[in-house]
Amino acid sequence: MTSTLVTDPVIDELVAICGPDNVFADRSSRVNRARVPAPFPVHRWAEHVPDVVVLPTTAEQVSEVVKLANRHRIPVVPRAGGTGLTDGAVPLRHGIVVDVKLMNKILEIDLDDRTVTVQPGINMLKLNEELQQYGVIYPDDPASYPCSLVGGRIGTSGWSLIGGRYGHTRDLVISFQIVLPTGELIWVGDGGGRKVRKSSTGYQLKHLFMGHQGTLGIVTEAVLELVPRPEAEFAAFFSYPDYETAWRSTGALAKSGLATLAGVVLFDEWKLDYLRRDDEAYIPQPDDVRCVVATAMYGTTDEVRPGAKRLMRIGKDTGGAYLGDEISQGDWASRHDRYATPLHGRLRDGQVVPMSWHCEDASINWSQLPQVRREWHEIVARLGDNFRIFDDWGMFAYTNAAFKPWGDYLTEIDVGIWEQELDDAAWDAWVTAKRDIAAVAIAHGGSISACHGACRAGEVDLVPEELGGGWDVMKKVKRVLDPLNIMNPGKYLLDEAYE
Amino acid sequence: MSSTERTDGDNGTDGFVAEWRNGAYNCYSSGHKFCREVCPVMQVTRNEVHTPTAFHANVVAMEKGLLDIADVARDYVHCTGCGACELRCPNTLFTGDFYRFRTRTVQLVKAARALAVDQGIHQPGWQRWVEETSRQKSEPVLGAEVPVSQEHVRDWAAGLDLPIGGETILFCDCEGAFHRTSVPRAAAKLLQRAGVEFGLMREQWCCGGPAAEMGYVDRAREFAKHNVDDWRAVGARRIIVFDPHDYISFTEDYPSYFGDEYDFEIVLFVELLAELIRDGRLPLTHPVERTVTYHDACRLNKRKGIHAAPREVLRAIPGLTFKDVDHVTQWSYCSGAGGGLPIERPDLTAEISRRRVERAAALDVDTLVSACVWSERPLTEQRGALEIMDLLEIVALAAGLEDER
Ligand SMILES: Cc1cc2nc3c(=O)[nH]c(=O)nc-3n(C[C@H](O)[C@H](O)[C@H](O)COP(=O)(O)OP(=O)(O)OC[C@H]3O[C@@H](n4cnc5c(N)ncnc54)[C@H](O)[C@@H]3O)c2cc1C
Numbered sequence: 067m068t069s070t071l072v073t074d075p076v077i078d079e080l081v082a083i084c085g086p087d088n089v090f091a092d093r094s095s096r097v098n099r100a101r102v103p104a105p106f107p108v109h110r111w112a113e114h115v116p117d118v119v120v121l122p123t124t125a126e127q128v129s130e131v132v133k134l135a136n137r138h139r140i141p142v143v144p145r146a147g148g149t150g151l152t153d154g155a156v157p158l159r160h161g162i163v164v165d166v167k168l169m170n171k172i173l174e175i176d177l178d179d180r181t182v183t184v185q186p187g188i189n190m191l192k193l194n195e196e197l198q199q200y201g202v203i204y205p206d207d208p209a210s211y212p213c214s215l216v217g218g219r220i221g222t223s224g225w226s227l228i229g230g231r232y233g234h235t236r237d238l239v240i241s242f243q244i245v246l247p248t249g250e251l252i253w254v255g256d257g258g259g260r261k262v263r264k265s266s267t268g269y270q271l272k273h274l275f276m277g278h279q280g281t282l283g284i285v286t287e288a289v290l291e292l293v294p295r296p297e298a299e300f301a302a303f304f305s306y307p308d309y310e311t312a313w314r315s316t317g318a319l320a321k322s323g324l325a326t327l328a329g330v331v332l333f334d335e336w337k338l339d340y341l342r343r344d345d346e347a348y349i350p351q352p353d354d355v356r357c358v359v360a361t362a363m364y365g366t367t368d369e370v371r372p373g374a375k376r377l378m379r380i381g382k383d384t385g386g387a388y389l390g391d392e393i394s395q396g397d398w399a400s401r402h403d404r405y406a407t408p409l410h411g412r413l414r415d416g417q418v419v420p421m422s423w424h425c426e427d428a429s430i431n432w433s434q435l436p437q438v439r440r441e442w443h444e445i446v447a448r449l450g451d452n453f454r455i456f457d458d459w460g461m462f463a464y465t466n467a468a469f470k471p472w473g474d475y476l477t478e479i480d481v482g483i484w485e486q487e488l489d490d491a492a493w494d495a496w497v498t499a500k501r502d503i504a505a506v507a508i509a510h511g512g513s514i515s516a517c518h519g520a521c522r523a524g525e526v527d528l529v530p531e532e533l534g535g536g537w538d539v540m541k542k543v544k545r546v547l548d549p550l551n552i553m554n555p556g557k558y559l560l561d562e563a564y565e
Numbered sequence: 566m567s568s569t570e571r572t573d574g575d576n577g578t579d580g581f582v583a584e585w586r587n588g589a590y591n592c593y594s595s596g597h598k599f600c601r602e603v604c605p606v607m608q609v610t611r612n613e614v615h616t617p618t619a620f621h622a623n624v625v626a627m628e629k630g631l632l633d634i635a636d637v638a639r640d641y642v643h644c645t646g647c648g649a650c651e652l653r654c655p656n657t658l659f660t661g662d663f664y665r666f667r668t669r670t671v672q673l674v675k676a677a678r679a680l681a682v683d684q685g686i687h688q689p690g691w692q693r694w695v696e697e698t699s700r701q702k703s704e705p706v707l708g709a710e711v712p713v714s715q716e717h718v719r720d721w722a723a724g725l726d727l728p729i730g731g732e733t734i735l736f737c738d739c740e741g742a743f744h745r746t747s748v749p750r751a752a753a754k755l756l757q758r759a760g761v762e763f764g765l766m767r768e769q770w771c772c773g774g775p776a777a778e779m780g781y782v783d784r785a786r787e788f789a790k791h792n793v794d795d796w797r798a799v800g801a802r803r804i805i806v807f808d809p810h811d812y813i814s815f816t817e818d819y820p821s822y823f824g825d826e827y828d829f830e831i832v833l834f835v836e837l838l839a840e841l842i843r844d845g846r847l848p849l850t851h852p853v854e855r856t857v858t859y860h861d862a863c864r865l866n867k868r869k870g871i872h873a874a875p876r877e878v879l880r881a882i883p884g885l886t887f888k889d890v891d892h893v894t895q896w897s898y899c900s901g902a903g904g905g906l907p908i909e910r911p912d913l914t915a916e917i918s919r920r921r922v923e924r925a926a927a928l929d930v931d932t933l934v935s936a937c938v939w940s941e942r943p944l945t946e947q948r949g950a951l952e953i954m955d956l957l958e959i960v961a962l963a964a965g966l967e968d969e970r
C-alpha cells in the first residue's frame with residue numbers, strides 16, 4: 067500500500083526542511099490522511115495511504131519539499147481541511163502529503179484597501195471570528211464553512227451559499243502565492259498588484275491556478291476580500307404544491323434584479339420527502355407542501371427592508387405560500403449544519419441504517435432543470451433497484467452565478483450510501499451511475515461540477531468530453547508546468563498528458 | 566503483507582472495537598470534521614491525528630486491521646476531555662433525538678486509553694502520576710505547600726472548626742486541598758455563613774477521576790470504593806463538590822461503577838451558591854470593584870450544560886463589572902488543564918491557557934474568574950497582567966468573608 071520511493075534519507079531531508087516535529091511517517095499519521103468524506107469502500111482504505119506527512123510552516127519549506135520531490139520523483143499531495151468531496155486530497159499514488167493546517171496565520175488586515183492576507187490553513191469561521199471586531203467579514207460561505215480551509219477553497223475553486231450577492235471563492239480571493247510543481251514560488255492575481263481586483267495586464271493566471279485540485283501547485287499565502295458585515299439579513303421560505311410552480315417561481319425570484327438577493331434554493335419533492343422522514347431537525351410542514359424555495363438577502367437595512375417586501379410579493383405572485391418566520395429564519399441559520407444531517411438513511415423496507423452522504427453538484431441552466439431532475443432521479447432509482455444500500459435523498463438547486471443570482475444553478479442530487487456494505491459490485495454500479503449522471507449534465511449543456519471538482523471515478527471519464535479542445539490545452543499546461551508529474555498524480559486523468 | 570497491516574487479533578482490542586464500532590462508523594461515514602476547529606488541542610497542534618474524526622476512524626482502522634492500539638495510544642493523549650467536539654457534532658446536534666444517539670468522543674478517548682493500559686502501553690507521566698496517587702491517596706499535586714499525604718489532606722481547613730461526617734459532606738478536590746487552599750476555605754466559609762450544615766470525610770481519597778481518564782480504570786475504582794465506603798460509614802446522603810472534575814466522577818463514573826445502589830445526592834457548589842444567594846440566605850454586601858470576565862469551566866459548560874448558575878452568581882456581586890462572553894462561543898475555549906494533558910503535554914496546556922488568557926485580556930478586564938480549580942494553575946501561569954480568581958474566592962470577598970489583598 068505504500069510506494070518505495072520515500073526512503074529514510076528522504077525522510078531525513080524532509081526533517082531538515084520542516085523540522086523534526088513536523089514530519090510524520092508513523093502509521094496513524096498516514097492512515098488518517100488517506101481519506102476525505104466522500105463515500106468509498108471501507109475495505110479499500112489501505113490503497114491510498116501516503117508514505118509520509120509534513121506540516122510545513124512557511125512557503126519556503128513548501129517550496130523545498132516540492133523541489134525535493136522533483137529530485138526523487140515522489141508524488142506530492144496538498145491537503146487542507148480534507149473535506150473535499152471529489153477526492154482531491156486523497157493520495158492516489160501515495161508519496162508526500164503536504165498538510166497546510168499549521169499555516170493558519172492572519173498576516174495582515176488592511177481596512178483601507180479592504181483585504182486580509184492569510185496563510186492557507188486558516189478556516190473561514192475562525193477568520194471571521196477575528197474579523198468581527200473590525201465590522202468586516204470574508205464572505206466565502208460554503209456548507210463546509212466550519213471545517214474547510216482557505217487552501218482547499220482555492221484548490222477546488224469552491225462555491226459559496228451567498229455567492230449570488232458576494233461572489234464565490236474565485237471572486238473573493240484577490241491574489242495568492244503558489245509553489246509551482248517544480249518548486250518556484252510565484253504570485254498570481256489579476257495582473258501583478260496583490261490587492262488589485264481587476265487588471266488587463268497579461269494572461270489571467272489566477273483562474274488557471276484555482277480549482278486544479280492540487281495538480282498545479284500549492285498555495286502558501288492569499289489576499290482575500292473584505293466586505294462590510296451585513297447590517298441586515300432577511301430569509302424567506304415559500305412552499306408550493308408542485309415542482310413546476312416552484313421551479314417557475316425560483317426563476318422569477320432569481321431574475322428579480324434585487325441587488326441584495328444572495329441566493330435562491332429550490333428543494334424538490336424527493337428532498338422534502340427525505341427531510342420529512344429522516345431529518346429530526348426539519349420543522350414539519352403540512353402534506354400538501356410538496357416543494358420549497360428558500361431565499362436570503364443581505365445588505366444595509368435601507369436596502370434589505372424594501373427589497374424584502376418586493377421579494378415576498380414575487381414569491382406569492384408566483385404561487386408560493388410563505389412558510390412563516392420560524393422556518394425561514396431557523397432553517398436558514400442552520401443551513402450549514404443541516405447539510406451534515408444526512409447521516410442515516412433507509413433501506414427500502416424502512417430500516418434505518420447509518421449512511422454516508424454523496425453530493426452530485428453539476429451546474430445546470432435554469433431552463434434545463436426539470437429534465438435533468440427527471441433523468442437523475444431515474445438513474446438513482448435504477449441503482450436502488452439493484453442494490454439496497456443506495457437511498458435517494460432528493461435534490462436542491464442553488465443559484466450559481468457570482469454577484470447575480472440568475473442563469474445557472476448548482477444542481478445537487480444527494481445520495482445516501484451505506485458505506486460499510488459498499489462491496490466491489492456496488493461500487494462499480496455506483497461509478498457507472500456517477501458517469502451517467504455526469505453525462506446527463508453535459509447533454510443538457512451544463513457542467514459536471516459547480517463546486518467540488520470532477521475528479522472522482524466515473525464522472526472524471528467525461529471531463530475530456532465536457533472540455534473538448536480545452537482538455538488538450540489542459541494537458542499541455544500540466545506537462546509544461548509539471549514535467550515530472552509530481553503534483554497530485556492520478557487526478558483528472560492527467561497521466562494522459564505524459565503519454 | 567504490506568507494512569501497515571496489523572498482524573494479530575486480540576481479545577482486548579476486539580472487545581473495544583465491538584463496543585465502539587457503531588459510534589465510530591457514524592462519524593466515519595460523515596467525516597466532515599465540523600468538530601475540528603472547536604477542539605482546544607487541535608487549535609494548537611493543527612494535527613489531524615488529534616481530532617475526534619481520527620479518534621473515531623481509528624476504531625474502524627483497528628477493525629480492518631490497519632492500525633493497532635500501539636499505533637494510536639499516543640494520539641489519544643491529545644484530549645482534555647472538554648466535550649466541545651460532542652456539542653459541535655451534527656450527529657449529536659441534529660440526529661440525536663432521532664437515533665437516541667450522541668457522539669461520545671470523550672468516553673471513546675477514555676476507553677482507548679484504558680485499552681492501551683490494558684495492553685501494557687503506558688504514558689510515563691501518567692503511570693507515575695497514578696502510582697503516586699495510589700501511594701498517597703491524593704494526587705501528587707505539584708508545588709504543594711505541604712507534602713501530599715493523608716495526614717495533611719485536611720490542613721486547608723485549619724482553624725475553621727469543621728466537623729467530621731454528617732448527612733452532608735463537602736468533598737475537597739486534591740488541587741484545592743494541597744495547592745489552591747483558598748478555594749476550599751472559601752467554600753467552607755460560605756456554607757457556614759449561609760447556615761448549611763456539613764462535615765468532612767473521615768479519610769478522603771482522590772476521586773479517582775484522573776486515573777480513570779488516564780486509562781487506569783481498576784485504580785480509579787479502588788479510590789471510588791474507598792470514598793463511597795467512607796460516605797456510608799458516616800451516614801452521608803449528600804455530597805457537595807466545587808470541582809467540576811469531581812462532579813463528573815461522582816455523577817458519571819461512580820454510577821457506572823456501582824449501579825443502583827449508588828444513591829447519593831451530588832450537589833454542585835455553584836448551583837447551591839446561586840440558590841443560597843437567590844433565597845437571600847447568603848447576602849453579598851461588600852462591593853467588589855473589579856472588571857471581570859468568566860471562564861466557562863469545560864466540564865460544567867460543555868459536559869454538563871451548566872453555564873447559567875455561575876453567571877447568575879457573578880451578576881449578584883455588588884460593584885462588579887461583568888463582561889461576559891457567551892457560553893457557545895466558549896465551546897472553543899479551554900485552559901488545557903483537563904484529561905491529564907498537563908502531565909503528558911505541559912507545553913500544550915501552557916499554550917491553550919495562554920490563548921484563553923489572551924482572549925480575556927482583549928476584553929479589557931482585570932480579572933478572569935473560573936469555576937474550576939484545576940484550570941486556575943495553568944491560567945495563572947499565563948496570566949500576564951490579569952488576576953485569575955476562583956468564583957468562590959470572589960464570592961467570599963463579596964460576602965465579607967475575606968478582604969481584598
Ligand atoms: C458537509 C460538507 C459541505 C460542503 N459544502 C460545500 C459547499 O457548499 N461549497 C463547496 O464549494 N464545497 C463544499 N464542500 C466540499 C469542500 O468543503 C470544498 O471542496 C472545500 O473547498 C475543500 O476544502 P478543504 O480545505 O477541505 O480542502 P481539501 O479537501 O483538503 O483539498 C481540496 C483540494 O484542494 C487541494 N488543496 C488543498 N490545499 C491546497 C493548497 N494550499 N494549494 C493548492 N491546492 C490545495 C487538495 O489537494 C484537494 O485537491 C462541502 C463538504 C462537506 C463535507
Ligand code: SF4
Nearest residue numbers: 592598599600617654
Ligand atoms: S463533527 Fe462528529 S461526525 Fe463530524 S467528524 Fe466530528 S465527531 Fe465525526
